[in-house]
Amino acid sequence: MANSFGQLFRITTWGESHGGGVGVVVDGCPPKLKLTEADIQPDLDRRRPGQSKIVTPRKESDTVKILSGTFEGKTLGTPISMWVKNEDQRSEAYNEMASKFRPSHADYTYHAKFGIRAWPGGGRTSARETIGRVAAGAIAKKILKEQFGVEVLAYVSQVQKLTAEIDHERVTMKQIESNIVRCPDAKMAEKMIRLIEKMRSAGDSVGGIVEGVARGVPVGWGEPVFDRLEADLAKAMLSLPASKGFDIGSGFGGIALTGLQHNDAFRMKGGKVRTVTNRSGGIQGGISNGEPIYFRVAFKPVATVMHEQDTVDVTNKNTTLKGRGRHDPCVLPRAVPMVEAMTALVLVDHALRHKAQCG
């Protein structure tokens, strides 16, 4: 009972890996926004399996269809229902999953919680669930861009120990999309791609870090004390499959500094109150301060590996399981549009909430 996200711009996702498809209902979208499938599909294509040699090869076109909420190419203010059919449903590849729990997957916990689980393809725990998020996020990004001048970006900054240094204030979507790993540092991207290919060959996987950025957010978004902007971003990111950590601004690294070193001094600049440094990450006291928002999300290495591993089965017996079928050596390139989507969903929700009370 937690398949909805957002208070005023509220999405509800549904769907399992196998079955009638996956989708999302978006409630609360402002009316009269120009919207067709062409606004949604590009982000789904960035999330799609099989998009490059370094991601999972599942064959899915992931073609979105808007079933409601628009009329003559514009939003109505009523719920927008979007649907993507499931196509590549090879249950047989997963047969062993019916009786054995994949290590570090959600098979066991779903089985224990619900007493039943859709084992083909991981059912609801499949990353296909994020299709609904990315589709809804595309709408959120469009609203942010057109109505608030806010740009949301994400990119891969680290794969295992390969770390890129990216200037989050200047990085562009073009740079991010210039290579298949979505790391705007071209040289490091090449190394990352080689590492991921090596992992694919070894039947193993790697994790890393995706950084998210929002530029142009006006002062005032965020609802203390519990729905601080960074709190909602943290929740959004930790709700993504395989994510294990989140920090914002100086984050874990800020600990090394003293308060005097860490504080962001205020100065007037161009008639605006600005901070000289931005260790706060664009948010102070839970409310945006007009500086760029930037944060990091840690993703663990994908749990499915092509090796025999110890596990137990549904009858509580020790056994082993070897990953078969599709193998995703690195979730990061596809996590980029997911991070963007969740960021945009948080921001547009807060934009509307701010308007309601203080607008």
Place this chain on the structure above:
Amino acid sequence: MANSFGQLFRITTWGESHGGGVGVVVDGCPPKLKLTEADIQPDLDRRRPGQSKIVTPRKESDTVKILSGTFEGKTLGTPISMWVKNEDQRSEAYNEMASKFRPSHADYTYHAKFGIRAWPGGGRTSARETIGRVAAGAIAKKILKEQFGVEVLAYVSQVQKLTAEIDHERVTMKQIESNIVRCPDAKMAEKMIRLIEKMRSAGDSVGGIVEGVARGVPVGWGEPVFDRLEADLAKAMLSLPASKGFDIGSGFGGIALTGLQHNDAFRMKGGKVRTVTNRSGGIQGGISNGEPIYFRVAFKPVATVMHEQDTVDVTNKNTTLKGRGRHDPCVLPRAVPMVEAMTALVLVDHALRHKAQCG
């Protein structure tokens, strides 16, 4: 409009640093729980300013009063209203704050968002707001302990660069409370205390890491896809003042491993499905798996320092501001009961949610 937290065990906090006090209403508490102020006060005393030489010296007894929701020492199932009076209200110490924004505080963002702010003591942005959380958390901890056998603990594991190694599976409350910095590693605790005292003398401050642990959580708590247990924990922690990051299980550190290295193998042990390692941090697919839950929260160094800093005033002029009055060189010892409280609030809420759908 975000002063409530939780779905079924729902708290609403209120109150500014100065004024009639601070408090909380707890809605959804199960009936017939034994409860008096004596169950609440100890955690408030752990959160209280002035409790030791290394925390802020504000003089407050922080005595809690239960105004409703109990009868003859037991909960009624109706809202529990708790109230703590404000006592030490030295507005004059903050006079300069009326017109100048403290760097890296929330003065500017509140001013910009609401067009008004209660500047004495920081108003709603004061850490006094967490009194309501800690009071409610004490109830949550009691329910977890008595009805579910779950123990929630937190402790300081790092102050600036001083890092303790704590075994989260075995650490005890007694060890944690054995020193004023709340680090169960006694030797490291001494160093930490010296560092904090040095900072106090220098009018500066340090941050660090609080680790949270929940032991005894049964399999099955957590509501994917958006209200994953780790997602709600992340939000809870990032909603605390001065927090900048969260990770769970292997967290940011897990990135160094490959999938094969990182996966937690399942094995039967004592008739139960257990994992051999616990890099998952007790949660898989957003649902508890029966292993200990452990996570880290990064806190930045407190922004109030006793030095002159650049800032701007409410008339948008550059100026400087020097911290005066009470100085908190390190928020960590007092953050420990806050982290415990928020952890307990998340867990009891999920316990009730799990019971509703799957009980």
Place this chain on the structure above:
Amino acid sequence: MANSFGQLFRITTWGESHGGGVGVVVDGCPPKLKLTEADIQPDLDRRRPGQSKIVTPRKESDTVKILSGTFEGKTLGTPISMWVKNEDQRSEAYNEMASKFRPSHADYTYHAKFGIRAWPGGGRTSARETIGRVAAGAIAKKILKEQFGVEVLAYVSQVQKLTAEIDHERVTMKQIESNIVRCPDAKMAEKMIRLIEKMRSAGDSVGGIVEGVARGVPVGWGEPVFDRLEADLAKAMLSLPASKGFDIGSGFGGIALTGLQHNDAFRMKGGKVRTVTNRSGGIQGGISNGEPIYFRVAFKPVATVMHEQDTVDVTNKNTTLKGRGRHDPCVLPRAVPMVEAMTALVLVDHALRHKAQCG
């Protein structure tokens, strides 16, 4: 932004009269419930236009498809997405509606609120929206019956001035379904049918009353103070198109009595606390008391009539409009499954909520 209903058993409906269809996502359904389309379709057939000579003739099979949330015929505990295609889309019949507001319809208010509206078939204001409710309600009724022994029924008790006297404690589904007006008083049903046919011939319409009953509800459901069981039922009923009033138990009629006359005395009966009379309508203080719950819902005469009426157009000019195309002389027979559905949705939600706090 209000297309969801329920707290723990939460439905989200979507869809316009014309377009990709209408549907619903059900979140929070308990796992392991046997469920296929065959459990849903019968109630949709009872709601369907064209089912008899006295309802609107729109040609729709209203065939439901479950897209997610079940596996091998059982619920997973994940969101259940259900979809019904739109088939009979004769926009041309509505062309005049593009520029003129139908009196006592929602055309004008939608236009004014959103600045845009899907005029074909009334868009989101079409009664087709209730398909999602009825589909979700069928699941709710199944849970109530199988897991709680609760039976939910509704029937037509009044059409304009034709009033039937029905014993809500004994009326059966068979009696209700024995005639096309769904009034279990066979003689009165004949008169009602004749009246509705007369109205159809005259191009006019009539309203009336649907009574709802829930039998077997255990003591204890309902969440004071705001989510009293009768409050949520009232909201549920007033959210149905064309409804104008609700009362429960003695309702508006109870005003004629004094307190002494009106009170329901308690007596032990069969080892249970029972009330001798049931003017409370099965609810006291917002909580079910174990007696049958019964209430009335007033529906106005359908606004679409085949006569020329004064109205204004989208350019704010006075004009006239004559209803064309499909004409529904009486909404009551089709409102019966809607009332049942909403009743069941309220009850199953409260069943889960009660279990969470007091179970």
Place this chain on the structure above:
Amino acid sequence: MANSFGQLFRITTWGESHGGGVGVVVDGCPPKLKLTEADIQPDLDRRRPGQSKIVTPRKESDTVKILSGTFEGKTLGTPISMWVKNEDQRSEAYNEMASKFRPSHADYTYHAKFGIRAWPGGGRTSARETIGRVAAGAIAKKILKEQFGVEVLAYVSQVQKLTAEIDHERVTMKQIESNIVRCPDAKMAEKMIRLIEKMRSAGDSVGGIVEGVARGVPVGWGEPVFDRLEADLAKAMLSLPASKGFDIGSGFGGIALTGLQHNDAFRMKGGKVRTVTNRSGGIQGGISNGEPIYFRVAFKPVATVMHEQDTVDVTNKNTTLKGRGRHDPCVLPRAVPMVEAMTALVLVDHALRHKAQCG
């Protein structure tokens, strides 16, 4: 777990009849609204027991104190906590209530639901709970008046069989407050007062109807499909103690008309789209249409009567109980400010929701 009401202007009430008091936290109030206790107290005085000879004589000053959320007489945008102490706590008058269930009260259902109840004064089921609503409603009314030009009124239109005819478009607060029964028809008011006095002498009680009116509501408030304005009003009214029914506009009476007779024709008037009649009650399709909103709420006769009645006790034995102590012969005069408060709370919440999506 249902002591909150509203989505964006959200109130949480707490408190029992006896104990530390009753109160409310208001979250989401716009900042910079002038607000002191003087804005709240007058409505509490209208709700207060002992205000006249025809209401319950409990001696309470019901003095409200604002504990948070304002600064220098203006709202901060943070939670407003308001508290009223309990004063007249004569538990002994209720001693028999500890072991016997009062007929048609909530004693039995609370006891059965929670397994515990605060029997003195009815605990949470006491009408004192509505103090929080009325206090919050006073703020809502102030916002509506000052920021939207909306006036909210309520009055008694019927006591048992004594029915007044009131023109809801023209009635004034002064007329309503000109007599103690709050019926603006002075002649009928006298009869009503005599009837209530007769009931008081007889130790009996009477119910009746309170009508609510909102004038000046702009076009566009209301959130279909579930949070239609009339649906939220219905819920609000049925959440009041002793209410049994709600209808809006033509309501139950509209059933007598055909669609052609019932429809509200649109005409331009003063440059605005207006309806010639207002059987819709100011709401069409769940959204306000600019006409006055008016509705009726049925209140049953108060259950406490000074006569011996059959009941059962907590040991499940048949017994009798005679009302003692304070006797409220008619709840209607005090229900008037409650109806106003709930109306205002619904409206201001919808005003903010409308602004968020369509503003």
